[in-house]
Amino acid sequence: MVIGTAWLFDAADVALLSFIMPLIKKEWFLNDNQIGLVSSITTVGMMVGAILFGYLADKFGKKNIIIITLLIFSISNLVLALTTNVSQFMLVRFITGIGLGGELPVATTIIADSFSGHKRSKMLILVDSFWAIGWIVASLLAFLFMPIYGWRFTVIVTSVMALYTLVIRRHLPAQTNIKNEKLNLRIALSQIWAKDFRRATICLSLLWFIIMFTYYGMFLWLPSVLIKRGFSVVHSFGYTLLMSFAQLPGYFLAAYLMGKLTRKKVLEIYLVGTIIGAFLFGTAQNTFLVVFSSCLLSFFTLGAWGILIALTPTQYPIEIRGVGIGFTQSIGRIGATIGPYLIGFSLSINLSIATIFFYFVGSLILGIIILIFGMVDKDQKDSLVLE
Template identity: 35%
Template sequence: MILERLEALPVGSFQYKLLIVTGLGWLFDSMDTGLIAFVLPVLTKDWGLSPAQAGWIGSIGLIGMALGAVLAGTIADRIGRKRVFSLTVILYSVSTGLCALAWDYSSLLVFRFLVGFGLGGELPVAATLMSEYAPSHLRGRFIVLLESFWGIGWLVAACIAYLLIPHFGWQIAFVIGTVPALYVFLIRLHMPESVRFLISHGRIEEAKQIILMLERKLHVASYPFAAQLSPAEREQPKAGASFAALWRKPFRTRTIMLWLAWFGIVFSYYGIFMWLPSIVFAQGFAVVKTFEYVLIMTLAQLPGYYAAAWLVDIIGRKGTLSLFLLLSGICSFFFGHADSASSLLIWGAAMSFFNLGAWGVIYTYTPEQYPTKIRALGSGWAAGFGRIGGMIAPMLVGLMLAQSLDMSTIFLMFASVFVLISAIVLILGKESKQKTLEEITDPVCES
């Protein structure tokens, strides 16, 4: 009865408020990632860093993100989504502020690791929480819209870099990055615990109280709950998820598909976008002009999200993700072969459009592939494995640049990865649009 009443709730102020609250966390995460990308060329010049050292600044954060995603996902399936979400936001906010106080290269690496740990933990937990509250017929759209806050965060980072770094130095970017710590109070006021999480842990009365509260807020006729639980609620797996569950039938194929897709998309994204300002700068544009060009490319991310949000509930998660990955590969190939400012901007904008649209879909798709008992765990491990690709890519690009390899070779590598993971999703993926989370996973659990 509880889950039926949750699914029957009309879309209203609660869902949109939850979208904004979780979306702000996404925005702050993105802002931090964007800031380090914009700070990197300035920091490299100020500290006289080699390309390999600069690559490590990007990669160390991804090491933290991998560990954060895995540990936070595991803990969130045990102590709750809301609590872990709050803790990870505090960690990355405080650590970002410490980056402004870094006194040498080594101290910056330590602080960037802690920032990454918080970021990596927050993202899959936020996506899991949103997916467990969004109505099934609009769940894909809500999660892609949640991911669209990432594009807004990059725009904020680009504006900070463009307006403040040239005048106040790179430290100002990290000082501003401490602001999200205040946002935790907003989380505590406006974000309830996941009803599905509470049911899976036998906390039935708490789940009922949240439903009654939401029905009052959304002006739905409310009535007492029946004493009997519905079959779906009785069959909810109890707490005690393990990593081994991800590799049992029928989740094995899903886990392989998600891990490979995450690895490829994270490898390509961080390899390209962490170095994007430096790559544009290397083409002969001044630092200020570089920020302008990257800002234009970043603006293209937002329509990419909205296009994916529209398609994901029409042609499905699997088709949209595979298509956007394929087109990301084509655009990145031509971006690497751009021989003029106009072609650099056109292909860079198109690459941003499809790449970030694909990100929106994969965050929708991942939590849907697992039942409540292992949803955050499965999402965290997929994102964590993907971060290994993010660790490798910035360092690899730095090494390739140090070997004097040209842009066309580097971007041919990224294009090939995009095409490969597009095929993997198409072959191994399972469609999940327009279904409740229980319909996607529960029949499978019985097999």
Template identity: 35%
Template sequence: MTVGMPYLFVAMDLLLISLALPYLSKAFHLPGALAGFVAGSIFIGMMIGASLWGFLADVLGRKRALQLTVTMYAIFTGLSALSWNWISMTILRIVTGIGMGGTIPLCFVYLSEFIPAKHRGKFLVLLDSFWAYGWIMASLLGYLIIPKLGWRFYFLFGTIPILTLIPLQLYLPESVRFLEEKGRKGEAEKALREVSKKAGYTLPKQLGYAKSGAEVKVTVWELWSSKYRRRTLFSWILWFCMVYGYYSFFLWIIKFVAGLGYPVPKAMFYALITSFAQIPGYFLSAWLVDKIGRRPTLTTFLVLTAASIFGFAYSKTSLELIAWIAVISFFCLGAWGVVMTYTAEVYPTRIRGTGYGAASGFGRLAGLIGPTIIGFLLDRYGLFVALTVTSASFLVGALDTLILGIETKGKTLEEISG
């Protein structure tokens, strides 16, 4: 899946700093809260990038915007290897985040506009499974490279995504829905024939095209209109809770494990082997979203993630520790698959990129706040309090889904958008 490769490398590049954080903290003499801020600073850029690129994707097109975001985050991840203090690292990570913040929503917006309703949930969750492969790659590289060659060489591997620009240009057509929404029917018909030929199936006749054939104006304020206000509130709360919980745990995973009495190299090894548990979590989630629906799947996975964090906190042996990290990885990443699917479905084509980008961008604020707060809580109150706050964020996300979430199972994008 060509569109999955940029997403895989986003995961790899974003999580590089998680494994490098103990070494960065030592090199730059960082206390816990400041180390958390440096790790989370990328979310300042992602907050900007998600909204900016989401809007630009609704103006310039999905394909062109995706290519630009990949170029940006790959270059600046590599440049992070040249940082000389925590300030320079923070600035470079912020700029990297502007590119990353756009890539994530664009991958899902793009794919959602090609997949029939019957299989859309499954394929969007499977796209999110590429995150697991990126995490595994980051963990493997960190385990093999950092102890021998250092963290700077580790960041240089972040330039690899540049290679994905070739297949993006050669094999990905522009979104048919986007072209029709902009009144570019000739290009849309050409893209439609290309997609049908490559995929070996015929797309639905009704794709929600702009009936007038004229360009439809993108209006950011429509996200908060009476028609979409509930969906926007739901998406923003959900993204905030997910980003807060996920990065509060996984950006600090090495420190958490070390805090339970294990050396850093062993903690890195545990992070590597437990990352494989993410893959079956995605596959179960992919099956359930089209079987029982998005709301029950997401709610269940979030509650089980929250409960598993307490199991991790009370681990007494290395086997228990590994098992609980694996369980957290399984349910948390399975939940993320549903979140990515949900957000790509709840808005109409004309504002889908804007809506997804805005929710993702708001969530990135939590990516900055969460790791910083966790660093402070670890220093001041200890591991259990830090993990309790992390667990609570997943429970709030579950309540948000139950109260404000809508069910989109089996519906076309046009039926969902109303």
């Protein structure tokens, strides 16, 4: 619950940005290019934060570092309310992204270090389910609070999450502060590319790239396509809430299947489900199919994200686990940056929706191939089949 709530704050911050961007576009007369940069600068910060704080967590202890990451993006939100132009806004969002990107791998390592076997996989997926709750909180703030008080006061309200660090300081166990002060970043990075971990690092990096490329590409751009086709429902409060709630059973089913099937098999099922959801979402011709396929896509895409979070930390020993998670997720953030820009560019040169969907379907098929033939699940206690 302690780590899950921190995860919730992270998700709420990311979600709120998507609601704030249309407001600053109007307030500061920004063009689509500038809005694209605002969106991507947080992701760039998250790439930096994932590697940096993943390493620092291994070196100075997870409990210390997760408190620092929470403080960084909480205080940054306070400063964000004082920005007066897009340049200041982007600088603050870059710093915010460093904190956000650092918090996720550190939180993951804390859970991975605290449990083992099937329970570890279940707990990692359940912690990730707090992401959906964070989106629900952000939706409530955006639709009920922000129209009355404005985006600046809303982000000030979210900055009170800094106080939550007191809860973390008190309730996280002492073993989360195990330190390895002799650890060197260059050596740690070389270790995850050593013979024993090279295969896992390559496969996990590619899988994170594909998952984030698909998620951010679809969820940021395709609603705009549907709006142009007359489905205004995708910008409604009810639709946003429904999409967020649809994520929860996806997480819960994945957690239930841990121990019933191998993690690789469950992830394969969820990637296939994502392909089906993406196809239905892009070809929907009526409101019912738009809503249904959106829920399906939300169910499988975020569930696959949770399963990959359960799979990643078990591929590395505890001494370099933070670096391993941080590095592979930072590669994924490249996909999160490329995805929306590639879709936007494709739409600007009038490529068909079918062609754009080939990006997603093709990448997801590649992900399934990498998972089946490349990924080896090293956590034998957490698998029904010893590979």
